[in-house]
Amino acid sequence: MTRMSWFNAVSLTLGFAFLYIPMVILVIFSFNESKLVTVWAGFSTKWYGELLQNEAFLNAAWVTVKVAVMSSTIATVLGTMAAYVLVRGGRFMGRTLFSGMIYAPLVMPEVITGLSLLLLFIGIGLDRGVMTIVLAHTTFSMCYVSVVVSSRLVTFDKSLEEAALDLGCSPSEAFRLVTLPIIAPAVISGWLLAFTLSLDDLVIASFTSGPSATTLPIKIFSAVRLGVSPEINALSTLMIAIVTVGVITASLVTKRQMVRQKRDEQAAART
């Protein structure tokens, strides 16, 4: 089919309009002069200025980034280990429980995860703060990382690893020199996924944070409960801009990498 039918064109246009118009409106009204978010009163960037002077938001943003970097990094290491064990580990005691624990957090309602972790932290007398949020975020995001990485591990040719071992690599060298470079794109996208999940999380962070550590979503949520405000629009616009740039860059980089990898594989096949 060379041309789209009008039905498909209309449903795609309406669908994407539905997905994007709310965000476009949000962005436009972040540049509104008036405090009233719904009435246009001229262009202004004053809300961005106010946002940058709002210490509470800046602090919360810093806590959020710290938590996201730490939790996604630990989650990537643990999740990759878990994926490797599940795909290559063979049989071991309690394997079913292990894979169950990897998949369960993916479908567990956030309110339950949050509640259970809070009760644990209180039970063992751990003070709630940045550390407890990192522990909580690591736990659920390592499961996402492991799903992403294991889907890559399943498709890759095991004989490459075996060849490295036959040629005298130690298992850890084989992993570092052969396996890791091949699964690297999946590991990176796992990290990115874990990072955004952590940035985005409101419910679990609300349960596991203490008065000393407020994350940005918690801050936004309590501000938004009182109604719409141009400052939140400005903040949202900044976040949308960062994500858009990030996703587009990431997709361009992976595309280039895939082209290069294909070329390398073809070159290897020729020699």
Place this chain on the structure above:
Amino acid sequence: MMRRFFLISVPYLWLLALFLVPFVIVLKISLSDVALARPPYMPQFDWATGIGAFLSELDFENFTWLTEDDLYWKAYLSSLKIALISTFFTLLVGYPMAYGMARAPQEWRPTLMMLVILPFWTSFLIRVYAWMGILSNEGFLNQFLLWTGVISEPLTILNTNSAVYIGIVYTYLPFMILPIYSALERLDGSLIEAAEDLGCSRLTAFWLVTIPLSRPGIIAGSFLVFIPVLGEFVIPSLLGGSSTLMIGKVLWEEFFSNRDWPVASAVAVVLLLILVIPIVLFQRNQQKQQEAEQ
């Protein structure tokens, strides 16, 4: 050998300590004495007295409480209702989009795909917030409808269940589109041509060939929407009104406002028991699909 042990045990212990043990604690508190368990609850498990004493102390008071107070029944039922209806609407909006994407020229597809995924990377909270400005009484939707003359009085949408439905369809749409798209993209076009050659109209061919063959995608997408929506908290509390009853919100309030931990735990346990059914069905569907691919 050492290395393998290390690889297995580190993530294993992490999940045991931070996933399984917390859940056992929730189960425990949901069964603990209400009087003792007023916050801070009294941890009842005492290793010295052992399992026997522990078991004899269990009581199901919190669960009988859940059945007696009809707030909880209504909240579970209304969460199920909201989840079912919004899954249906998400399918209604998502299917034509997935279909259009699968039929779009090959070179457009990666871009369309990215356009569907992009909102997923943007903050959930912000996407819900965006609708608050649109649906309020002075919001854009009302302004637009008043301007076009469709209505003469602003409609009240924000803080009603309709706003919750709109919010859910909006935020969960990518979860519905992607599995349906991947089912439709694999669909062999010659099957539809064959049906048409054999005398089916386009619509009958769509109904008899395309829909059944995309069923695994429809099922997967529906569960991916239904399961998380059941425990949803952010959407009902920002877009819904005081009459919007959803169990995630009830659990949150039970914990943060009423500070009744045993009841909050019991609410969580029952929610999980309800979720087991769709989760098992979803897993089965995924497994069947995987086997079919091999």
